[in-house]
Amino acid sequence: MSNKNNSMIDANIKCSCKGYNLDKLLQPxxxxxxxxxxxxxxSIIQALEKKDLFFGEKADNTGIYRTLNKLEEKGMIRFEWxxxxxxxxxxxxxxxxxxxxxxxxxxxxxxxxxxxxxxMTEEAKLILDK
Amino acid sequence: MSNKNNSMIDANIKCSCKGYNLDKLLQPxxxxxxxxxxxxxxSIIQALEKKDLFFGEKADNTGIYRTLNKLEEKGMIRFEWxxxxxxxxxxxxxxxxxxxxxxxxxxxxxxxxxxxxxxMTEEAKLILDK
DNA sequence: CCTAATATTAGACTATATCCAATAGCCTTC
DNA sequence: GAAGGCTATTGGATATAGTCTAATATTAGG
Numbered sequence: 001m002s003n004k005n006n007s008m009i010d011a012n013i014k015c016s017c018k019g020y021n022l023d024k025l026l027q028p029x030x031x032x033x034x035x036x037x038x039x040x041x042x043s044i045i046q047a048l049e050k051k052d053l054f055f056g057e058k059a060d061n062t063g064i065y066r067t068l069n070k071l072e073e074k075g076m077i078r079f080e081w082x083x084x085x086x087x088x089x090x091x092x093x094x095x096x097x098x099x100x101x102x103x104x105x106x107x108x109x110x111x112x113x114x115x116x117x118x119x120m121t122e123e124a125k126l127i128l129d130k
Numbered sequence: 131m132s133n134k135n136n137s138m139i140d141a142n143i144k145c146s147c148k149g150y151n152l153d154k155l156l157q158p159x160x161x162x163x164x165x166x167x168x169x170x171x172x173s174i175i176q177a178l179e180k181k182d183l184f185f186g187e188k189a190d191n192t193g194i195y196r197t198l199n200k201l202e203e204k205g206m207i208r209f210e211w212x213x214x215x216x217x218x219x220x221x222x223x224x225x226x227x228x229x230x231x232x233x234x235x236x237x238x239x240x241x242x243x244x245x246x247x248x249x250m251t252e253e254a255k256l257i258l259d260k
Numbered sequence: 261c262c263t264a265a266t267a268t269t270a271g272a273c274t275a276t277a278t279c280c281a282a283t284a285g286c287c288t289t290c
Numbered sequence: 291g292a293a294g295g296c297t298a299t300t301g302g303a304t305a306t307a308g309t310c311t312a313a314t315a316t317t318a319g320g
Contacts, residue, residue, distance in 0.1 A: 015232060062279080091298090100258070107255055117247065151275055
């Protein structure tokens with residue numbers, strides 16, 4: 001019982017306005033990490049968790065692995081299996097030249113996105129302060 | 131002929147790094163518009179087109195109407211049919227108290243999003259300038 | 261009457277991310 | 291040596307946001 005109107009409750013508690021459904025920008029974030037250093041998926045997850053990317057929530061492993069697969073398909077990153085180490089086999093990813101070009105495009109895109117969001121925030125503040 | 135590797139071509143031309151798949155933040159943008167003034171859907175489309183929201187691309191009508199329906203379901207906005215005017219009937223939307231609360235939450239969320247994006251841009255620049 | 265502008269809706273699809281579950285190797289500890 | 295925990299990756303189903311194409315309907319202008 002008591003799960004009626006669950007969608008109503010969710011709509012209030014998990015409203016987008018609190019950041020729940022915001023794009024986590026995984027593609028550029030992963031490219032940034034790999035531009036600094038080659039890493040395997042699990043360490044990418046840990047690195048992303050350290051960033052304040054997820055509004056206090058844990059990173060979703062599955063989503064990160066899926067993004068890695070997509071970036072690999074697009075030729076932005078490549079991997080080799082690493083079997084020498086202890087533990088299960090891991091894919092070690094490194095960025096390609098295409099990935100670096102993509103990252104430099106991201107800088108331009110993020111800068112204009114940054115401005116758009118700044119403008120929105122200022123506008124919203126002006127309205128609500130009235 | 132010549133449509134093989136279309137996905138490859140799309141991946142290069144329409145890569146996310148050029149802003150194609152960025153969240154347009156329609157919900158807060160619509161709330162901002164309606165906090166200033168009640169409007170019907172079509173004029174919201176036109177107002178959003180004037181903003182530099184879509185990276186030079188046209189706003190998508192369908193998406194905006196869907197967002198309006200969603201905001202209405204969540205109780206953030208309400209509408210009345212306006213039949214008096216010339217032309218086809220139009221839904222005139224106005225923001226509710228819940229919508230105003232939602233918008234004030236959006237300010238906080240957008241400010242932290244703003245910081246995250248700023249940090250990413252700076253980090254990416256540092257790496258690529260090396 | 262035809263067309264363009266206004267105004268809204270529906271279906272199918274893509275992109276991004278989430279939730280839950282499964283698999284599999286290795287290590288510690290009881 | 292069995293049990294549980296950490297490392298590491300994958301798959302299915304779902305949610306959210308947005309796009310593309312098309313359809314419907316009213317009215318004004320030529």
